[in-house]
Amino acid sequence: MSISSESIDIKGLNPLHSPDDSTSSALGAPLASAEHRQLAILGDAPAFTEALLVGRPNISNRDAFLTRIETMLDSRQFTNMGPMVQHFETRVAEISEQRHAIATCNATVGLELAVSALGMSGEVIVPSFTFIASTHALWRQGIRPIFCDIDPATHCLDPEKVRAAITPQTTGILGVSLWGNYAGEAELRKIADDHGLAFLLDSAHSFGCMEARGGLDERCHAEVFSFHATKCLHALEGGAIVTSDDELAERLRLMVNFGFSGEDRVTYLGTNGKMSEASAAMGLTSLEAKDEVFAHNRENFLTYAKGLAPIPGIRLLTRNPNSAHNFQYIVAEVDAETTGISRNDIVSALRLENVLARRYFHPSCHRMEPYRSLFPDAGQVLPETEAVSDRVMVLPNGLAVQPPDIDILTSRIAAIVARGPEVRAALENCTDPRLPEFSS
Numbered sequence: 041m042s043i044s045s046e047s048i049d050i051k052g053l054n055p056l057h058s059p060d061d062s063t064s065s066a067l068g069a070p071l072a073s074a075e076h077r078q079l080a081i082l083g084d085a086p087a088f089t090e091a092l093l094v095g096r097p098n099i100s101n102r103d104a105f106l107t108r109i110e111t112m113l114d115s116r117q118f119t120n121m122g123p124m125v126q127h128f129e130t131r132v133a134e135i136s137e138q139r140h141a142i143a144t145c146n147a148t149v150g151l152e153l154a155v156s157a158l159g160m161s162g163e164v165i166v167p168s169f170t171f172i173a174s175t176h177a178l179w180r181q182g183i184r185p186i187f188c189d190i191d192p193a194t195h196c197l198d199p200e201k202v203r204a205a206i207t208p209q210t211t212g213i214l215g216v217s218l219w220g221n222y223a224g225e226a227e228l229r230k231i232a233d234d235h236g237l238a239f240l241l242d243s244a245h246s247f248g249c250m251e252a253r254g255g256l257d258e259r260c261h262a263e264v265f266s267f268h269a270t271k272c273l274h275a276l277e278g279g280a281i282v283t284s285d286d287e288l289a290e291r292l293r294l295m296v297n298f299g300f301s302g303e304d305r306v307t308y309l310g311t312n313g314k315m316s317e318a319s320a321a322m323g324l325t326s327l328e329a330k331d332e333v334f335a336h337n338r339e340n341f342l343t344y345a346k347g348l349a350p351i352p353g354i355r356l357l358t359r360n361p362n363s364a365h366n367f368q369y370i371v372a373e374v375d376a377e378t379t380g381i382s383r384n385d386i387v388s389a390l391r392l393e394n395v396l397a398r399r400y401f402h403p404s405c406h407r408m409e410p411y412r413s414l415f416p417d418a419g420q421v422l423p424e425t426e427a428v429s430d431r432v433m434v435l436p437n438g439l440a441v442q443p444p445d446i447d448i449l450t451s452r453i454a455a456i457v458a459r460g461p462e463v464r465a466a467l468e469n470c471t472d473p474r475l476p477e478f479s480s
């Protein structure tokens with residue numbers, strides 16, 4: 041079962057209340073209490089003195105990292121597939137249950153390499169509701185991105201719409217397992233096989249999301265993870281391509297190092313996509329903390345689920361709490377008709393609480409340059425993308441965020457919704473420079 045389609049049983053935690061019921065807080069306590077109605081936008085003290093960020097990097101074991109850096113300095117092997125990069129690749133392949141992992145300097149270059157190694161050209165089908173890197177990885181290689189709509193329940197490509205988007209120029213499908221959600225891959229692989237297409241998965245968000253991903257080597261040709269600093273397990277900057285295709289892996293190993301297959305022999309068009317030893321030192325240290333980080337994120341996720349459940353019009357993208365998942369992204373959708381206040385206004389009001397929620401991914405790729413100018417009509421076939429992109433906000437998570445912080449944060453969101461008209465009026469007159477550009 042897809043993780044995104046499974047709901048957490050939150051019945052009994054808190055009763056739902058109606059949109060006009062301003063007597064309950066997110067935590068079920070009476071909102072009549074002054075504490076639960078406090079809002080910085082209305083003149084109260086902010087909820088947090090230090091900013092709560094979506095992407096604050098985790099530092100798991102500083103000493104282990106520094107020891108590895110000392111080892112690296114002593115060895116004078118700083119890059120070019122040194123021992124730490126090799127160890128990192130072995131661990132990534134083991135954890136993701138693939139035969140091969142090729143470490144890269146970041147996931148964007150990993151995607152570019154995989155797109156090229158898989159022989160994609162002409163047109164490739166890709167979602168627009170993703171980080172811009174997915175699309176750039178195609179266009180920078182002269183491939184036309186064919187933006188395809190998503191399933192609003194999973195935020196991943198809708199296989200039926202993919203089928204309809206195939207033309208004689210199509211050479212591949214670039215799916216995205218957004219937020220660690222694996223959904224529809226088996227169907228997408230079948231479509232790819234039926235039409236002789238390459239199927240690559242951008243899994244920048246999904247390292248460690250194993251249960252939902254099972255048997256992926258049969259479901260796509262290659263998959264790319266990100267180990268950027270903002271990911272729950274990171275290598276400062278980094279990425280990895282995994283595959284169980286021996287021949288593809290061999291090609292990628294050459295391509296990541298300029299195409300060199302000997303001291304002075306180049307076999308493929310390659311690039312410098314290598315991961316450094318310093319990155320691998322952090323990557324290995326991060327991987328050692330996997331269970332601790334995932335457990336922390338899971339507890340935070342459950343705390344969010346409990347705190348957001350009673351707020352009318354706020355829906356948390358749920359996942360099976362018992363699946364092997366990194367629980368990194370806390371994705372909430374705002375139904376403005378029910379809340380009476382828009383996603384943008386909620387995100388703006390949270391900035392004054394020192395909470396930097398993000399509007400991932402707004403605008404979606406087809407509304408950003410150069411795609412917006414190149415393909416001005418792309419939005420016509422993307423109604424779900426446009427609607428979801430207007431609703432989503434991503435909330436802070438990671439080792440720097442604790443469950444009591446989340447209790448406070450969700451009660452502030454409850455107060456923003458309960459006091460929507462006041463908040464809106466205050467935002468209209470507010471000139472605080474901390475407000476985002478999009479604030480009205």
Ligand code: T4K
Nearest residue numbers: 093095096097146147148171173174244266267268269270
């Ligand atoms: N495909 C998908 C689906 C992706 O989401 C991504 C990246 C990629 C491909 C490409 O992967 P990489 O090539 O990056 O490996 C961030 C990340 O930079 C990006 O990696 C990530 N997705 C994306 C979802 O988020 P920004 O520009 O929105 O976030 P940024 O850099 O403003 O950081 C977020 C917050 O974290 C900020 O409030 C500041 C804080 N932060 C960030 C960094 C880097 C820190 O406190 N310390 C730091 O060192 O893109």
